[in-house]
Amino acid sequence: MRAVQCHEYGDPSRLTIEDIAEPVAGPGEVIVQVEAVGLGYVDALRVRGGYQVKDPLPFIPGNEFAGRVVELGEGVPESVKGRRVMGVSRNGALAERIRLPARDCVTIPDALSSPAAGGFIVSYCTALYGLQTCGRLQPGETLAVLGAAGGVGLAAIDVGKAMGARVIALASSAAKRELALRSGADLAVDYSVADWRKHLQEAAGAYGIDMIYDPVGAPYSETAFRCLRPGGRFLVVGFAAGSIAAIPLNLPLLKRSAIVGVDWGGFVRDEPQGNVPLLQQLAEWVEQGRMHPQATSQHPLEQAPSVLQALLERRSLGKPAILVTQ
Ligand SMILES: NC(=O)c1ccc[n+]([C@@H]2O[C@H](COP(=O)([O-])OP(=O)(O)OC[C@H]3O[C@@H](n4cnc5c(N)ncnc54)[C@H](OP(=O)(O)O)[C@@H]3O)[C@@H](O)[C@H]2O)c1
Numbered sequence: 001m002r003a004v005q006c007h008e009y010g011d012p013s014r015l016t017i018e019d020i021a022e023p024v025a026g027p028g029e030v031i032v033q034v035e036a037v038g039l040g041y042v043d044a045l046r047v048r049g050g051y052q053v054k055d056p057l058p059f060i061p062g063n064e065f066a067g068r069v070v071e072l073g074e075g076v077p078e079s080v081k082g083r084r085v086m087g088v089s090r091n092g093a094l095a096e097r098i099r100l101p102a103r104d105c106v107t108i109p110d111a112l113s114s115p116a117a118g119g120f121i122v123s124y125c126t127a128l129y130g131l132q133t134c135g136r137l138q139p140g141e142t143l144a145v146l147g148a149a150g151g152v153g154l155a156a157i158d159v160g161k162a163m164g165a166r167v168i169a170l171a172s173s174a175a176k177r178e179l180a181l182r183s184g185a186d187l188a189v190d191y192s193v194a195d196w197r198k199h200l201q202e203a204a205g206a207y208g209i210d211m212i213y214d215p216v217g218a219p220y221s222e223t224a225f226r227c228l229r230p231g232g233r234f235l236v237v238g239f240a241a242g243s244i245a246a247i248p249l250n251l252p253l254l255k256r257s258a259i260v261g262v263d264w265g266g267f268v269r270d271e272p273q274g275n276v277p278l279l280q281q282l283a284e285w286v287e288q289g290r291m292h293p294q295a296t297s298q299h300p301l302e303q304a305p306s307v308l309q310a311l312l313e314r315r316s317l318g319k320p321a322i323l324v325t326q
Helices: 041-048 121-134 151-162 176-183 196-204 221-225 250-255 264-270 271-286 302-311
Strands: 004-006 016-019 028-038 064-072 084-088 099-103 142-143 165-169 185-188 207-214 228-236 258-263 297-299 320-323
Touching: 016 228, 016 302, 041 302, 064 099, 064 121, 064 196, 084 121, 121 151, 121 228, 121 264, 121 271, 142 151, 142 196, 151 176, 151 185, 151 271, 165 176, 165 196, 176 185, 185 196, 185 228, 196 221, 221 228, 221 250, 228 250, 264 271, 264 297, 297 302
Parallel strands: 142 165, 142 207, 165 185, 207 228, 228 258, 297 320
Antiparallel strands: 004 016, 028 064, 028 099, 028 320, 064 084
């Protein structure tokens, strides 16, 4: 089968596409024919060798996929064969087929296309876990999303709107702000200009911001934090800008506010069953048309290296999907 291979950490242009041996399903496992893979910043970091956990070389990049179950290992019920599923694996998704435990496959809601499903679980579960479980976002509250036109940011807009929030998107270019507005944000603010704090405060209005969702980090986090209303919540989601913000602790003291870490992966590792209600809630909102997940762009397998490069260089828009087999 065809697969993208990473033989050395570094620039995604060094990735190769090769014919490799087919995976074989062990007991309790399935083989999924991969239709679409959603790519994000973490996939690109893993290729560069910059992620906190390094994948042993060589490895197949891509940690999220959507496809169809084509083979069953021993002990997996026959009814699973042919099912449309999505899933998350440490890596291995940018290949025509992937092997994983049957229990890790999630049935795709009918309303979700394969390109959208291929990039759904990580960003949408992180958004719901962050906004609902960690932040307790309430209807009518104002939510500001940093890096709003990235994959994680767009999901936070979609989930925030489904939860009844007013959403302000922060993004660095006109194209990104337009995408965030098309994806449901009520307002968009340019945070690449020097006085963006003033623009964000104007957008928030006199009451201020109830919650900030931050997948970007320094140099934006502290300025955004200063725009929270007293009693607000600041969600630490990631550091796509490359450095970790250090917020002076007098700020949460004076604002009587909370800084909450959102590590969805850690949550799933500690409480695997805890994610089930999150997925059920998300599937319900998709079926009801309250959320509109989609792949922002679709690319053939050969373009996977350039899509990963764009993520590293801040040029990516939304959630790109690689179509592996269709
Ligand atoms: N906590 C969790 O459980 C969890 C789960 C998944 C992902 N994450 C994290 O979320 C972050 C975003 O992931 P993503 O897949 O949404 O990435 P993405 O699609 O690349 O979006 C990241 C956004 O960050 C902004 N950014 C600012 N400086 C950047 C730089 N130097 N390089 C790249 N982007 C920069 C960009 O928006 P502007 O140009 O508008 O600034 C970009 O759209 C990552 O740090 C990832 O590790 C966390």
